[in-house]
Amino acid sequence: MFKNLITTLSLCLLLFSCINHDPYGTKGLSKLSPEEVMEITLNNLGKESKRPVYRFHSGKVASLDSLSKYDPLKWGYDYYANMDDEIQVIVLRKPTREDTLFQRKLMVAIKQKLRPKVELIDIDCNDIDKMLARILFMNQENRASAKIDESIEFENLTKVVSILENCGMPTVEEVGQNGVNTVWLIIQHADPSYRTKYFSMFVEAAKRGDLQQRKIAVMEDRINQDSGEPQLYGSQIIFNESTGKMEVYTLQDPKNVNLRRAKVGLEPMEVYVKQFGIDY
Template sequence: MNKFFGILIIGIVLFGCKQKSATENAREDTIGFNQELANELENMAEIDQLVASNAFPPENYSYLTSEQWKIFKDSVFLRNQKRAKEILNTYGFVGFDLAGEKGSRNFWLIVQHSDHNPEFQKEVLKEMKKEVDKQNAISTNYGLLVDRVNLNTGHPQIYGTQVTYNINNGQAYPKTLMDSINVNSRRKSIGLEPIEEYLNGMSEMHFEMNKANYLSKGITEPTLYITN
């Protein structure tokens, strides 16, 4: 009797191992360049960028009121996030191997703008870190998402990538930041430039986007940080 149960237990263990191996192999088989997914992410990112970069209805949407445009923007972010969740559940974080560097970046971009669901962003961060460690995702984008999640969940940012602006001189400065003295060493560890250079770039971009307003105040250029 004992011999029979011993054989039975061994059989169950071997069957379980075989099933696990089959499941893992099935998942590995799904990891290959997926052009259809890459195309879908490109389309999703295109509409994401349209709504993210326009506070008011652009020309093609001039028939919408400001309130209607805001509702439309929110619907785009929500729809993209729901689809991104489905993709995450199927593939994990979209790496270079699955959709190319552009496709991977597009997936990250959609997650970055899913501020209405920080728990989803946190879930993506865990999966993205695995791909970054394998050099299968963009490490600098990982840093941007870390900061986004931290701020969205009431914590200071780590890398200083999320900024706001001094409306009197156009200068960018980081939102709540942990240990600002050592921020550049943390930024360097993931491939980001020194924060002074980053903030200057953001300041210049912000100034150009709002140039007419600043010129009306007599401000002809943004105030920049001193760099080495």
């Protein structure tokens, strides 16, 4: 009887050991790097595939219903895939700052890929001042509402991209300062690819004196954030899920940031960040 008890205990310990060594069900799977997660996720958008199993750090399965109640940025994620690059298990844990930055980048990339591509429309290049005035009005009305209408955003983007492609970057002489600023504003709020594509046009406009240098600085910061690079001028502010506070997105050479800001007409960081409740 004592021997049977020992055997039973040994089997229980062995079973517990097996379970304990694979609490997430990831045996035989590979943990993915952020770059691999990005590539696999974007490649599989729109394809039918088995949903991965979500597990809390404790190993308990997390239902999709329970997860839908939370902001996706509340968590950090570890992704595990099989040999066919199919994500099988996603482990949820406390997020790091890097997790939050990557998750934002992933969400933007998904949104960009799912959004319909802009198809150019015919533009009368001699009448774009009126079109830009209408775009500015629609943009202001849309962003003042409780929920942004994506169809209006896309309509405005289509018109501005068509202007840039068919007529080039308009000048202040052609459309006024508000017109030039409107083109910048729509592209600044568009998907990352548009900022990258048309950035050189805005730089040339600034050299002509048609656009403020500080707008170029803010767009450059946004482009750097899009690509996961440090910003230069400190204009991009993010929410840190782990601390529950706003903070300055990663900054290159922080000691000299105010010198760079002064050169492009931006106020000192200490003044700028106060509106976000940040002490600098």
